[in-house]
Amino acid sequence: MASISLDHVVKTYPDGFTAVKGVSLDIADGEFVILVGPSGCGKSTLLRMIVGLEDITDGELRIGEKVVNDLAPRDRDLAMVFQNYALYPHLTVYENIAFPLRLARGQFSDSEVDERVRRASALLELDEHLERKPANLSGGQRQRVAMGRAIVRQAKAFLFDEPLSNLDAKLRGQMRTEIARLQRNLATTTVYVTHDQTEAMTLGDRVAVLRRGELQQVASPRGLYDQPVNLFVAGFIGSPPMNFLPGIVEGDRIRLPLVDVPLDDRLRTAVGEREIVIVGIRPDAYEDVDTLEPHKAEGGVRFEADVDVTEWLGEVLYAYVPFETHDAVREKLAELDRDLDGEGMRTQLVVTLDSMSTVRAGDAAELWFHPDSMHIFDAETGDSLTRDEDRAAELEEEAKEQRRRALERAKRRAEREAQAAADGEERASA
Amino acid sequence: MGGMSTKQRIGWVVITVVVLLWSLFPVVSILMTSFKTQAGLFSGKFLPPEWTWENYATILAPGGSAQDLFLPSLRNSIGISLISTVVAVVLATFCAYAIARLDFRGKKLILTTALAVSVFPVVSIVTPLFNLWRSIGLYDTWPGLIIPYLSLTLPISIWTLAAFFRQIPWELEQAAQVDGATPFQAFRKAVVPLAAPGVFTTAIIAFFIAWNDFVYGISLTSTSAARPVPAALSFFTGASQFEEPTGAISAAAIVVTVPIVIVVLIFQRRIVSGLTQGAVKG
Known part of the structure; x- marks a missing residue:
């Protein structure tokens, strides 16, 4: 196990395209870090540079204390799970898992290989499939074999390249929790690439958001959600995505489409001298006034909205409210949409309502939100103006603390198991 | 093959037989010739009138x-x-x-x-x-x-x-x-x-x-x-x-x-x- 540190890592392809533009990132020993971003953001390239399948054009990559820029993949001692699993089709499941051990010739006796393979297969519940060939396995089973091959030799770190993207939704959810459990148990440093933000939010201790080869923000999932540094991170994290509205400052009020909001101290400071800003409000910040408890409604803003379409999903109701955006921010928001792989044809507000809400398509609904839930972004640079550094640091501290406790638990569990095994041997020899 | 009508099946069989005959005839003909005696070569018949290993003996024995x-x-x-x-x-x-x-x-x-x-x-x-x-x-x-x-x-x-x-x-x-x-x-x-x-x-x-x-x-x-x-x-x-x-x-x-x-x-x-x-x- 080891830490991984990237120092201004750059990847330029021979054709001149720069896929990764100077990324610096420190991954602590035992940490689970997610690289996330829309397609083409350089996240997979970054991972392949860590494992050694892509050359590093510039910058420095260290595993532990050692600079590994020029080491071949096999000398880096990392284990990787590929998107397509990359199982060896001519070998049985058993031999697939044993493959890395067999390559380390002389290091493991046959009985050691057998013991390790059995342990990995037991952990991944592959025992009954050991003699089968990969072609005869289901997608989820192949996925588990690929993971078995990664965990069998206790590498310094695990690298995952979109490991769940070939599975269907249900299996993906199950495997996601499996990976989380496995990583907590083994406490091995893990770097995980995904474009799926559910995976990013649920799995990672920290999440690194990338955009066009540049690192935008590295923070705990909560930190990203609550205190995004800019429009891109705010728009990428969260589903449905954050609503971005043009905000025109007029005296002590800020005028949004559909509603005017009074400026309190927090917003006043954020806005400063600007006349126009981009306001971000998460869909779940809105409430239907009809289902809102009266004491909560104090201090909020109410407005009427014509609901265009509703989607009832059982646990929530999504309502869509079209609005006219402002020319000054139209270009910026369209660019953001393209960056996020979107193809938004119209500007609309997405609102998450209680599933008991009676709002239906075509209704005029009365909605509510609290100004405290507003994020404000600069209309030119896209930087967040409401980001609270103290709060962000606090969130990171909490996440770190949680992580430390989880690692301790894993360590204690490992000690207990080692103790139990030793006891068992003593008893057997006695 | 299940989707074929009887007519189609017969058609395929006929084609297969024709192709087989066409490609195998020269081989079989040579095989038969190799078993003919010197006199049998000029008998004008497909099958050897008299079977012999003589030719194989000539090249192998x-x-x-x-x-x-x-x-x-x-x-x-x-x-x-x-x-x-x-x-x-x-x-x-x-x-x-x-x-x-x-x-x-x-x-x-x-x-x-x-x-x-x-x-x-x-x-x-x-x-x-x-x-x-x-x-x-x-x-x-x-x-x-x-x-x-x-x-x-x-x-x-x-x-x-x-x-x-x-x-x-x-x-x-x-x-x-x-x-x-x-x-x-x-x-x-x-x-x-x-x-x-x-x-x-x-x-x-x-x-x-x-x-x-x-x-x-x-x-x-x-x-x-x-x-x-x-x-x-x-x-x-x-x-x-x-x-x-x-x-x-x-x-x-x-x-x-x-x-x-x-x-x-x-x-x-x-x-x-x-x-x-x-x-x-x-």
């Missing part, structure tokens, strides 16, 4: 009149064809792997040159080769035939294998490298086992080409030191000036067909397609 001609040439044919096949397949495996995996300058040039060489008319280079081989001492030797055979077998091997390697997912090798393999180990343990069916197919094609050659065989040899079977057959003579060696030639033709059939039967099982299934999402 000790003291047979054509044995001196046939047995050495059979040895030559097998040896030369096998060596040129092995060399071609080994060289082509490395070459095709590089072409399929690496991006280097001159890659297109290699492929086009290989193609150009394989379509170059053999007859036009036989005479220059004859002169060259005589002056450098390769005339009437095994290497003297193996080298020109390589020019026939290598291009086709490179093309077939390159196509085959392109189908093998690169991720397998990368996975092997991450698992701790050197590039060569990754090639040997992850790629070669998957490429085996392609390699065997290529080997069979290469072997046929070398085995069937006549032009080089007759032009670049003069004695039984290197003369292959197709060339040797043309040197068969009858017992007297007035006898045709048809029976002996037929018997020899049957004998040289047998190894080919055996080779195909052996390798047929190894040409297992679909071995790559399951490597990636299936």
Whole structure:
């Protein structure tokens, strides 16, 4: 196990395209870090540079204390799970898992290989499939074999390249929790690439958001959600995505489409001298006034909205409210949409309502939100103006603390198991 | 086949029978001729009036009149064809792997040159080769035939294998490298086992080409030191000036067909397609 540190890592392809533009990132020993971003953001390239399948054009990559820029993949001692699993089709499941051990010739006796393979297969519940060939396995089973091959030799770190993207939704959810459990148990440093933000939010201790080869923000999932540094991170994290509205400052009020909001101290400071800003409000910040408890409604803003379409999903109701955006921010928001792989044809507000809400398509609904839930972004640079550094640091501290406790638990569990095994041997020899 | 009507099925059977007759008739005819006596050759009948092993004895048995001609040439044919096949397949495996995996300058040039060489008319280079081989001492030797055979077998091997390697997912090798393999180990343990069916197919094609050659065989040899079977057959003579060696030639033709059939039967099982299934999402 080891830490991984990237120092201004750059990847330029021979054709001149720069896929990764100077990324610096420190991954602590035992940490689970997610690289996330829309397609083409350089996240997979970054991972392949860590494992050694892509050359590093510039910058420095260290595993532990050692600079590994020029080491071949096999000398880096990392284990990787590929998107397509990359199982060896001519070998049985058993031999697939044993493959890395067999390559380390002389290091493991046959009985050691057998013991390790059995342990990995037991952990991944592959025992009954050991003699089968990969072609005869289901997608989820192949996925588990690929993971078995990664965990069998206790590498310094695990690298995952979109490991769940070939599975269907249900299996993906199950495997996601499996990976989380496995990583907590083994406490091995893990770097995980995904474009799926559910995976990013649920799995990672920290999440690194990338955009066009540049690192935008590295923070705990909560930190990203609550205190995004800019429009891109705010728009990428969260589903449905954050609503971005043009905000025109007029005296002590800020005028949004559909509603005017009074400026309190927090917003006043954020806005400063600007006349126009981009306001971000998460869909779940809105409430239907009809289902809102009266004491909560104090201090909020109410407005009427014509609901265009509703989607009832059982646990929530999504309502869509079209609005006219402002020319000054139209270009910026369209660019953001393209960056996020979107193809938004119209500007609309997405609102998450209680599933008991009676709002239906075509209704005029009365909605509510609290100004405290507003994020404000600069209309030119896209930087967040409401980001609270103290709060962000606090969130990171909490996440770190949680992580430390989880690692301790894993360590204690490992000690207990080692103790139990030793006891068992003593008893057997006695 | 379930979707076919009776009419269609009958149609297919008729076509199959016609094709079988068309392609098997010459072979069966030669087989029958090889069992005919000298007199039976002129009986004008398809089946031998009188069955005999005489022709086989002529070419195989000790003291047979054509044995001196046939047995050495059979040895030559097998040896030369096998060596040129092995060399071609080994060289082509490395070459095709590089072409399929690496991006280097001159890659297109290699492929086009290989193609150009394989379509170059053999007859036009036989005479220059004859002169060259005589002056450098390769005339009437095994290497003297193996080298020109390589020019026939290598291009086709490179093309077939390159196509085959392109189908093998690169991720397998990368996975092997991450698992701790050197590039060569990754090639040997992850790629070669998957490429085996392609390699065997290529080997069979290469072997046929070398085995069937006549032009080089007759032009670049003069004695039984290197003369292959197709060339040797043309040197068969009858017992007297007035006898045709048809029976002996037929018997020899049957004998040289047998190894080919055996080779195909052996390798047929190894040409297992679909071995790559399951490597990636299936």
